[in-house]
Amino acid sequence: MEIYKRDAVISPIILSVIGMSGFLILPLIIGAAANSLHFDEQQLGWMASIIMFAAALSSIFAIVWIRKINWQLAGYVALSVMCFSYVAAFFIHHQIFFVLLIASAAFGGGTLYSIALTVLSDSKHTDRNFGFSIAAQVSFQVLSLMILPMFIQQHGINSLIVLFLILVIVGLTLVRWIPIGGVKSIKNEPSKNNVTDVKHVLSAILTPKIIFALLGCFMFFMNVGVIWTYIERMGNNEGFSAENIGLALSIGVFFGIPGALLASWVGERFDCIRSLALGAIVTVISVYMLLESMTFVDYIIALALYNLAWNFSLTFQYAVVNKVDTSGVVVAAAPAFHATGAAAGPVIAVLYVTSSSFVAVNTLAICSVIISFLFFAIATYLDK
Incomplete structure (x- = not known):
């Protein structure tokens, strides 16, 4: 697929939002965990750290494989990990297991984000496309932080899980529009x-x-x-x-x-x-x-x-x-x-x-x- 096609730019921009969605509305996750799952302040701190460390690990690993693996396949795997984790988290509200499941989703999200940014870095207008990605993320944040609190009050933390699952489904429909590899492929380089x-x-x-x-x-x-x-x-x-x-x-x-x-x-x-x-x-x-x-x-x-x-x-x-x-x-x-x-x-x-x-x-x-x-x-x- 030609990497400069419009679909190969719009898709990674949306996928970047999906990959970062957990971090973008982390304060809402923290508040919902405190109210729905009765986490105290210390437990909330550990929860946030574990989630963000999982995302950090995915970024570190991506440095090694990002130019070697089929991006579409990696995107499907990342979204599948997120989907499984969120479905399980919807039903399992035991504190320890819930944190591990959300961390697993964060690892998948971080992987998806790395793929999306790498696709954009290979696009024809890199700086402009990065700007569109940031604008999309901020727009998602603003709307979510304004609208979601009332849903959380009525339906608890599962309302956030449902949102994440909807985003994952959207992501699964978009992966096919990103390239399978980049213009900076290193397969044949020493x-x-x-x-x-x-x-x-x-x-x-x-x-x-x-x-x-x-x-x-x-x-x-x-x-x-x-x-x-x-x-x-x-x-x-x-x-x-x-x-x-x-x-x-x-x-x-x-x-x-x-x-x-x-x-x-x-x-x-x-x-x-x-x-x-x-x-x-x-x-x-x-x-x-x-x-x-x-x-x-x-x-x-x-x-x-x-x-x-x-x-x-x-x-x-x-x-x-x-x-x-x-x-x-x-x-x-x-x-x-x-x-x-x-x-x-x-x-x-x-x-x-x-x-x-x-x-x-x-x-x-x-x-x-x-x-x-x-x-x-x-x-x-x-x-x-």
Whole structure:
């Protein structure tokens, strides 16, 4: 199939949304698990970490196989894993088994997301298509966070499972429209030139400036992971209704769009470190606003600033990684460090968070953002 055909672009864009759907509405999953399955704050932290770590593993494995395996076959396998996991989760509400099933679905979703992004990376207008993918994901987030809370209140966590199953069915109808392989196929290339070869990736990563850049990615998403896990619980702790929390989250997520557009406008006007410093300052302010005794207006403003800074900063993080990397393979490894950092955040938070206080979440997020900025600054300095 010709990789530049319209169907081979629209399909991976939709598949990218399906693959990321679990993470995109993770706060709703956390809130539903707390109410329907009676998870406490520590258990919710472990649940989020396991789910995100499963997605991180799929990203790591994808580096090895993504250019070697039939993409359509891999897509069907990923969606089948998701389908089986969600069907089982619909009937099995035992806490441990439920978490494992959702983690299994996250692994399949991460695999599907890797396939979708790789297809888009081979398309004719890569940057534009990546932008369409992000826009589709944000649109899904905004609509879901606004609409789903009322269904969750009426039907519990199974309402989310039904949504995921519908998405999986849609995905199964779209896989046939993606290519079976890429224009950058490495089947006939020698191993030493294979950009997905594990040894090649490791040799590229194991230099000080790249290690610090990737650790910057890891630390920033440690902040993202812990905030995204507990943000719904923070609102709930202040007495906000599920509908109002969903509304606030959807407004906040929407501000990710101007954040990304602002990064595009800033572009070369400021260097990456100044831009990352600005993003870090806004992130710290937004997290500070999420302290206890906040008003609902504070909650909305904090979420808007946080999502704006998150999407603004992400652009320049990739720019720093790309700048210090001369091999051309490290940018592909950055999402794995993002996902692993996101999984690590809640693991640390569960040691300190309680049902009545989320100060540990705010503290960990602020420290992670500051350390992340320092790592990026060191990486840039070492590259001079």
